[in-house]
Amino acid sequence: GDSVTQMEGPVTLSEEAFLTINCTYTATGYPSLFWYVQYPGEGLQLLLKATKADDKGSNKGFEATYRKETTSFHLEKGSVQVSDSAVYFCALSPLGSNTGKLIFGQGTTLQVKP
């Protein structure tokens, strides 16, 4: 079945460091791909998405490119801030499904220190 694998955390970085959180997926065809973020005490929020191969999603300085050849959707940010500390979830929505259910990875906790 479809699945998402994320790099294990926690990831601890200093402010202004470069961030990469790896995400790979297994799916039939070309699903839509998402990054959701959960800040402390809040619900999940959509960070960015890509709906077809080679698309790049971007938001708040974060980017991720849909790579079909490597079945990956790695999240990157050039310079993290303390306010980026959160849990990041990679997810996919299966193509051709009769439902919009999301399949999530296990989440990666990011802690940014001043």
Next chain:
Amino acid sequence: EAGVTQFPSHSVIEKGQTVTLRCDPISGHDNLYWYRRVMGKEIKFLLHFVKESKQDESGMPNNRFLAERTGGTYSTLKVQPAELEDSGVYFCASSQETAWAQETQYFGPGTRLLVL
């Protein structure tokens, strides 16, 4: 515009008891989803409502779980009787799009359930 709200925020119950979780989606959103995250693992899909109808309930773990969405507005998720392995965070999400594979789902803050 109010976001997705969930009640209660926390619930601690004993094994064998019943708990009912409530979700109020964003007004006008026909799609409502329930998910669960157990013990820091991945978030898993439970079911999907379109208005008051169950579009997909393939993720419901067993018949101790009952979800309803009367009138197509708020939804409840009842666990009866609760077991230890039901502990986790239950998320609700809603959306208004019909292109499900590309939609943005809006999540509530979750209900943290602990079964002792």
